[in-house]
Amino acid sequence: MFQRQRKCVGARSVRRSLSGTYFVKVLPNYSNLSGAYRVRVLPQSGLGLVQDANGEPNDTMYLAQPQILGQVRTASIAPRDPAYNTRDADIDYYSISTIAGRSYTITSSDLAGTLVGSGVMRVFDSAHTNISTSGSCAFTSGTCNTITFTSSLGGTYFIQFRPNYSDQSGTYKLCARVTGQTCSNPPPATVSGYNPLDPVRLLDTRSGLGAAKAPVYGASSVSVQVAGRGGVPSSGVAAVVLNVTAVGPSSSGFVTAWPSGRSRPTASNLNYLAGRVIANQAIVRPGSDGKVTLYTSATTHLLVDVLGYYPTAGGKYVPASPTRIVDTRTGTGAAKATVAGGATLRFKVAGMAGVPSTAKAVALNVTTIGPAAAGYATVWPSGVSKPNASNVNFERGQNIAGFVVVKIGADGYVNFSPSAGANVAVDVAGYFPSTSDLTGITPSRLLDTRTGTGSVGGGQTIAVRVVGVGGVPATNVKAVSLNITAVAPAANGFVTVWPQGTRPTASTVNYTAGRTIANSIVAKVGTDGYVRIYTSARTQIIVDVSAYITR
Structure with missing residues (x-):
């Protein structure tokens, strides 16, 4: 979009058909013309390019910031950049992981600046359909507006917050939660050592979360913003613990994860078979831009969940x-x-x-x-x-x-x-x-339902004690390194491991009927010393521990 005296004098709309580098050529109408100009590339909704000049990363649904359920987020609507004569205001998008049939409540509050008396929320389902719109906020403090909805599709839903007018800006607070749950401020960041998180989904190419709503083509890469999302700080992060899942690959192949901005290493993090769903854990250093790059050798959908991070401070x-x-x-x-x-x-x-x-x-x-x-x-x-x-x-x-x-x-x-x-x-x-703060131990089996309680039914959750057993101390443990094995599941499905509370929309192990498969997880420990394990289909479950992390 070309600018002269803040007026648009030329524009072109191009739909991307191929991935990779595109080029823009600018030339005058006549050979004797010269002077300065400005160029701006604006994406259509869902393409995922940054819209605003100040670089806010969540102006499109594609780059929605994951919102942790039950936590209050303080955010801002940035002033419109006067260098461009655009009519659009800053817009913020957030994503939440939902479970079909469950009710959720979204609230905004404490608007400041010229946002006072403004602010509209919208909720979009995993098919990107607007299912609810709030009224404008009319209060300077306290709860401004509320949306309560039931997730009919499950998966990733999106929240949009925007002002009524393009010249409004200021701060606001937002909370998404399971209906009936309370909101609380996020816990203070740990200055050193491992910081376990409740699992949060950062990438889902099936729904357009974190990348285009399309499979990643074979022999190509996708970069995922991890810094500043899902509870990971925007800076000072040495490594993130991720669970990477390939969904329905077109042929057998592999995925490699590495820091953005560097050459792809000769290594693999995940190996898959055609048509299967399979996951593996990875600890990856983010690039200088806060991103991790994923390469896939065959066309596949990709999912990424974040489980925790190590800060640069402390060198743990x-x-x-x-x-x-x-x-x-x-x-x-x-x-x-x-x-x-x-x-x-x-x-x-x-x-x-x-x-x-x-x-x-x-x-x-x-x-x-x-x-x-x-x-x-x-x-x-x-x-x-x-x-x-x-x-x-x-x-x-x-x-x-x-x-x-x-x-x-x-x-x-x-x-x-x-x-x-x-x-x-x-x-x-x-x-x-x-x-x-991590102590490795000789691997020890904590659970084997084949010799104990019997298989776990589909849709059921079990609690497994992970402290005071298998060489793990009884106190002062915040996370454990587990290997979770699903043995002879009755149908295709998945296992989710989390500390306690509401089950997140994340997966730890993905399995195929009748086939035994395992995956590891550095799991946050619940306050009661247990982790919760959910399986979507009946299966035997084995849990081994190989390390623990102290507070």
Whole structure:
């Protein structure tokens, strides 16, 4: 959009058909003309480009800020930039994760500046249909307007807050909650150490949350804003803990996650099969722009949930650019040979990929490749007996990755053992120094419903004690590293793990009927020392613990 004396003199509308770099050419009508001009690119709703000149990131539904249920957010409507003769005011969008059939209430309050006596809210469902609009706020303090609605579709819903007129600006407060729940101010940020969060969805390409409402094409990438969203601070973040899910890929392939602005590493975080839904955890350093980039080798929808973060202050976790230290197909870090079923591969991690000899635990992505039969693999510290635990569950011939936080043995090595012959690739994601608040332990089984209470019914939630058991202290624990396995589920579905309270719209393990699969999670512990586990279909559930994080 061209500007002369703040008047638009030329505009073009272009619909993007291909991803990648586009070019804008500006030229005068006559060869003897010269002078300065300004160019501005404005997106249509849903395309996700930043609309306002001051760089606010949530002017479109595509870049909606995740709103934590029950927490009060203080936000602002920015003044319209006088450099441009646009008619639009600043608009804010927020996203909430909903469960079909549940009632939710949205309130705005405490308007200030020229917003006083203004301010309208709208709610859009996961199909982007406006389902409710509030009246204008007429109060200077206290609750201004309220919308209560029932989620009929489930999934991600969107909240829009906008002033009545384009020249209005100021601050306001907003709260979204399950109807009947109270609102509270967000907890103060921890200055050092791991900060566990209730799971919040940052990306869902099925609904257009955080990216275009479309699958990510094969051999292409999508960047996800993580800083400043879902409880993650806008700056000072060393690493974020994410759960990445591929939904319905067009063919077998993999996903790689890495800091935005850097070259893609030769590593994978998630391996998938055509048509399946599968998830894996990743700890990733955000780029300087606060984003994480995801590459997919095949076309697929992608979901990203944030589980917590490590701040740069304190140095409790040191992220690394993903680096491969073992690949038995090529002889990297181990013999060039398949690891036999029941055999143990001992590989060095201390002194590798930047991991110092003083590190007490390491974050690894372990991929089993072409196993000879269905089974599982266990990863544990060198120097101790193999535990009754699993980290990766696989099918015959399936390449599948599992994220593992494992204590480093006294000799600087870690062990890997598959139940069936397989190749293995190991990538280092980062390490926990001797001063870290994380303590790795020999993996221990906390729950196995096959030998205890029996399978968990579809739509049911169980509470599992995670402190005072399995080598985890009874007090002063804020998070635990768990491996969750769904065994022989009755139907396709998912498992969600969270501390307590309302179940979030997030997934930890995604499963296919009859197939056993696992995923890890650094889970926030409830105030009662338990975590909650929900399954959408009947399944057996196994829970192993490999580390804990103290307050």
